[in-house]
Amino acid sequence: MTQVLADDRLNAAEHSPLLSTAVRDHARSLTGWVVVDSLVDGMAMGGTRMTSTVTEQEVCDLAAAMTVKLALVGLRIGGAKAGIVSVPEHREDVLRAFGRSVAPLLHGGVYLGCDQGTTHDDRDLFFVEAGFDVSRKPGITRMRDDWTDLWRHLKDITGYGVAEAALEALRLRADDQQRRVAIQGFGTVGRSVAKNLLAGGHKIVAVADVLGTVAAPDGLPVAELLEITDPAGTIDRARLPESVTALTGPEAWLDVDAEVLVLAAGGAAIREDNLDRLRADVVVEGGNLCCTSAAKKRLRAAGTVIIPDVVANVGGAGVTGCILTGLAPSDVPTEELVSWLFDWVGQQVRRNTRDVLAIAAKHPGDPIPELLATRRAEGAGV
Numbered sequence: 001m002t003q004v005l006a007d008d009r010l011n012a013a014e015h016s017p018l019l020s021t022a023v024r025d026h027a028r029s030l031t032g033w034v035v036v037d038s039l040v041d042g043m044a045m046g047g048t049r050m051t052s053t054v055t056e057q058e059v060c061d062l063a064a065a066m067t068v069k070l071a072l073v074g075l076r077i078g079g080a081k082a083g084i085v086s087v088p089e090h091r092e093d094v095l096r097a098f099g100r101s102v103a104p105l106l107h108g109g110v111y112l113g114c115d116q117g118t119t120h121d122d123r124d125l126f127f128v129e130a131g132f133d134v135s136r137k138p139g140i141t142r143m144r145d146d147w148t149d150l151w152r153h154l155k156d157i158t159g160y161g162v163a164e165a166a167l168e169a170l171r172l173r174a175d176d177q178q179r180r181v182a183i184q185g186f187g188t189v190g191r192s193v194a195k196n197l198l199a200g201g202h203k204i205v206a207v208a209d210v211l212g213t214v215a216a217p218d219g220l221p222v223a224e225l226l227e228i229t230d231p232a233g234t235i236d237r238a239r240l241p242e243s244v245t246a247l248t249g250p251e252a253w254l255d256v257d258a259e260v261l262v263l264a265a266g267g268a269a270i271r272e273d274n275l276d277r278l279r280a281d282v283v284v285e286g287g288n289l290c291c292t293s294a295a296k297k298r299l300r301a302a303g304t305v306i307i308p309d310v311v312a313n314v315g316g317a318g319v320t321g322c323i324l325t326g327l328a329p330s331d332v333p334t335e336e337l338v339s340w341l342f343d344w345v346g347q348q349v350r351r352n353t354r355d356v357l358a359i360a361a362k363h364p365g366d367p368i369p370e371l372l373a374t375r376r377a378e379g380a381g382v
């Protein structure tokens, strides 16, 4: 994983975070790290990843990616990330110990939310343990609902932004045909992408989960698939509708005839060793670092349109940043706030999609450094 995260756009060799700290409590089986990659106006934010394999380097790379993501959408807040090595048998103890350890950071302006392996309930648990109440943070958008309730309305926000990136890429090519879409990953992001691209008039012909790929060349019955998918994003193979075929073979989602491929599972889904199988000519990174740098270079050279993760999957981070920095409107009804946040994400993603593709059309290298320089010149981020 670490090798994949060391993307050249972050100038990994020259890059070092502002602060990287180990968080340990041996009595409670806690091993973790908090990395603050950058501060803007004394603030930083990022998610808390809890996996069995997380490393300090991975957390550093993810924190650097947060800096880029937040700057690209013009938010005045730096990037951070936390990692906790998961110990399933002591999960609650570990989270509580983590909350106590990171309390000074949370109170000092480093917001740590959820990421892979942590839920809103986990985040609430370590906030309580840290005595941290986000709604009391100075300068934050004042909400009528509490933080957790607001998130119930925003669970589809990242996938919405990812779908907007795909739609904008098609619009830019003056492509108004119904297109076939394959989606790797059918979790929170992948399911939302499927709903939004279907609503945008396109046909979802394949989706993949951890068990493999299911496909229907004439279009999957998305609503029925959603009903037989568990919250972790696994489709119940015993209840597949008749029109749906379970494909065999590893990474069968690559071989499906589709014009658009959305990657919404893990890192390094497309690599040099499998990119020759790719059929789609629009690839959207819905997850983080879904294509390796080397694969992206070769795909760009071959004329494939790639929307990078830091452009496409900013929804969740972006709305958190909008609220923490007070950019989102205060004291408005929740529906109005939610609608404002969806509109904002759509605008940011469409704008960055247009600009990143314009830069990519000028030269074959990674377009992100130039886009970042443009946004920084406009006064964004660090």
Ligand SMILES: NC(=O)c1ccc[n+]([C@@H]2O[C@H](COP(=O)([O-])OP(=O)(O)OC[C@H]3O[C@@H](n4cnc5c(N)ncnc54)[C@H](O)[C@@H]3O)[C@@H](O)[C@H]2O)c1
Binding pocket: 116, 158, 184, 185, 186, 187, 188, 189, 190, 208, 209, 210, 211, 212, 231, 232, 233, 234, 264, 265, 266, 267, 286, 287, 288, 313, 314, 316, 317
């Ligand atoms: N949820 C967010 O708001 C958000 C924001 C930014 C980035 N991301 C990143 O996007 C990715 C997806 O996030 P999510 O929240 O939907 O995760 P999730 O855990 O809800 O879903 C992951 C999906 O990927 C599938 N999957 C796992 N391994 C696979 C494989 N080898 N092949 C095909 N499918 C596989 C799982 O079965 C599941 O359907 C993650 O990398 C996450 O870090 C998520």
